Amino acid sequence: MKLYRTAKGNFIEQGGKYYQVPEANWDALVTHANLGEYLGSVVSAGKTTDFSGAEILAPVASQEVWAAGVTYYRSRSARMEESKSAGGGDFYDRVYSADRPELFFKGMASRVAAPGTAVRIRSDAKWNVPEPELTLLINSHGQIIGYTIGNDMSSRDIEGENPLYLPQAKVYDRSAALGPCVLIGTEPLPKTTPIKLEISRAGKVEFTGATTLAELKRDPKQLVEYLFRDNSFPQGALLMTGTGIVPPDSFTLAAGDKVRITIDPIGTLENEVIQGK
Ligand code: DO4
Ligand code: MG
Numbered sequence: 001m002k003l004y005r006t007a008k009g010n011f012i013e014q015g016g017k018y019y020q021v022p023e024a025n026w027d028a029l030v031t032h033a034n035l036g037e038y039l040g041s042v043v044s045a046g047k048t049t050d051f052s053g054a055e056i057l058a059p060v061a062s063q064e065v066w067a068a069g070v071t072y073y074r075s076r077s078a079r080m081e082e083s084k085s086a087g088g089g090d091f092y093d094r095v096y097s098a099d100r101p102e103l104f105f106k107g108m109a110s111r112v113a114a115p116g117t118a119v120r121i122r123s124d125a126k127w128n129v130p131e132p133e134l135t136l137l138i139n140s141h142g143q144i145i146g147y148t149i150g151n152d153m154s155s156r157d158i159e160g161e162n163p164l165y166l167p168q169a170k171v172y173d174r175s176a177a178l179g180p181c182v183l184i185g186t187e188p189l190p191k192t193t194p195i196k197l198e199i200s201r202a203g204k205v206e207f208t209g210a211t212t213l214a215e216l217k218r219d220p221k222q223l224v225e226y227l228f229r230d231n232s233f234p235q236g237a238l239l240m241t242g243t244g245i246v247p248p249d250s251f252t253l254a255a256g257d258k259v260r261i262t263i264d265p266i267g268t269l270e271n272e273v274i275q276g277k
Contacts, residue, residue, distance in 0.1 A: 001039055002181040002267070003029070003146065005061075006054035013181070014043050018051035026061040030137065030236040035145050036184055058114045058178040059137065059148050062235040065112060065176060066227055067133070067152050069102035070095050071218045071242030072211065078246040082160035091163055101218055101226055104166065106152065106176055106240065113151075113177040113271055120174035121253055121275040125155035128253040130273075131243035132197040132261035134189070134213065136220055137182050139236045142228040144220060146182035147189060149261050149269040150240040153177075156252075177259075177271045178238065188220065189213055189265065197245045198260040199253070207251055211244035218242075 002013040003021070010021040010029060019042050023029055032038050070076050070092050079092040095102045113119045121128045135150035153176060159169035191214040199207040220241055227239055253259075257273040 001036075001043065001184045003039065003059070003184055004051075004054070004181045005057045005059045007057060008054045011049070011051055011054065012039050012042055013051070017048045019043055019045075019047060020049045026059070027063075027235050030061075030063060030145070031140050031234070035139070036186065039184055056115050056180050058109065058112045059182050060109045060112055060178055060238055062109070063237050064108060064233060065106040065178070065238045065240070067104055067106045067150075067170070067240035068218065068223050068242045069104065071101065072215050072244030073217070074211070074215070074244050074246055075242055079159075081249065082156050083163060086160065086162050096217065101223055103223070103227055104170065107171050111171065111173060111175055113174045115177070115179035115269055115271070117271065118174060118274040119151060119153050119177050119259065119271045120172065121153070121255065121273060122155050122158070122172050123276045125158055125169075126252065127157035127160075128153065128155050129247055129251070130197065130199070130253065130259045130261070132195055132245055133240040133243050134193075134195060134216070134263060135178060136224065136239045136241065137236065138224055138227075138233070138239060140232075140234050142224055144186060144224060146184045147263075147266055148178055148182045148238070149180070149263050149266050150238070151177040151259060151261055151269060151271060152240050152243065174274075177269055179269050180267050183266045194264060195244065196262040199247070200258045200260075201254060201256065206257070207247045209245035209247065215244045216241060
């Protein structure tokens with residue numbers, strides 16, 4: 001069952017049919033005592049609707065968006081390389097194998113781009129990449145209630161210059177995209193689940209990459225446990241689980257590029273890239 005947040009309210013898609021959710025408030029859905037059961041009852045009522053033309057919004061309202069880092073070996077190695085001359089490489093190796101994961105605050109809804117809208121490159125950054133990440137939707141009790149797709153846009157030159165610049169490399173207007181929907185479910189996704197990234201420029205594919213959840217070193221539940229340690233999230237939270245796809249060091253995003261991230265059971269998140277205002 002997929003849940004869409006749209007400008008016309010919330011919709012469920014199941015078996016190719018769409019159902020409008022009576023509860024129009026996204027925060028109320030995320031904090032619902034039993035979301036799966038509630039949405040199931042909407043489907044069982046059998047009142048289908050026309051979904052075409054609904055403007056799809058990012059699946060976030062009052063939730064904080066957080067991100068985990070260096071959860072895939074590929075991310076560890078890329079970060080060690082980019083921060084070598086700044087003497088920061090060792091930190092990435094250490095966090096990859098430490099018990100405590102790297103978790104950082106990515107922003108609120110105001111920083112997040114909806115599907116089909118623009119993500120941004122910082123105006124003062126020269127080396128930029130999208131980061132395709134399985135993203136967890138978590139309720140106020142710290143339970144994973146669904147899965148969406150996240151793009152953790154990153155400025156590699158800024159984070160590589162000094163690891164203390166990480167918040168500037170990661171958090172700025174339109175530095176994240178989420179969507180297009182939430183796959184509702186509390187069970188972990190299979191380890192074989194593929195995550196795919198395609199970047200095209202002027203109609204030509206510039207980069208493709210793929211990984212699977214088998215490469216994710218951390219258990220999503222363990223990431224959530226750390227996030228909720230000494231933090232309360234009365235409206236729930238979203239947590240990006242890290243990237244396992246990093247384009248070669250010679251690659252940087254450019255304005256006009258199209259980023260497509262596909263996680264099969266969820267869908268495809270597509271955004272165009274802009275730089276500056
Ligand atoms: O430590 C820097 C950020 C890492 C990150 O965002 C990732 O691995 O996805
Ligand atoms: Mg990331």
